[in-house]
Amino acid sequence: MAMTCAKTGLKLLSSSSIRRLEDEIYALRMKMEQSYVEEATFGSEKVIDLSRRLDKKINEYMQFRRAWAQQS
Numbered sequence: 256m257a258m259t260c261a262k263t264g265l266k267l268l269s270s271s272s273i274r275r276l277e278d279e280i281y282a283l284r285m286k287m288e289q290s291y292v293e294e295a296t297f298g299s300e301k302v303i304d305l306s307r308r309l310d311k312k313i314n315e316y317m318q319f320r321r322a323w324a325q326q327s
Contacts, residue, residue, distance in 0.1 A: 283309040
């Protein structure tokens, strides 16, 4: 069940939603690491794309964790 933070207006996630974000982050990290092994460089477009996607997902996670902590 998602709630909205009165202070920030952001939708707050339930603990199961946060867990899904953690799982997505883990999966992206594994894909990025595997791509690095295959490409043998951090500079490949595939690795860079996965890194950017991972960064966005981590930022989303951190934003919702802060909001979750404030509501508790």
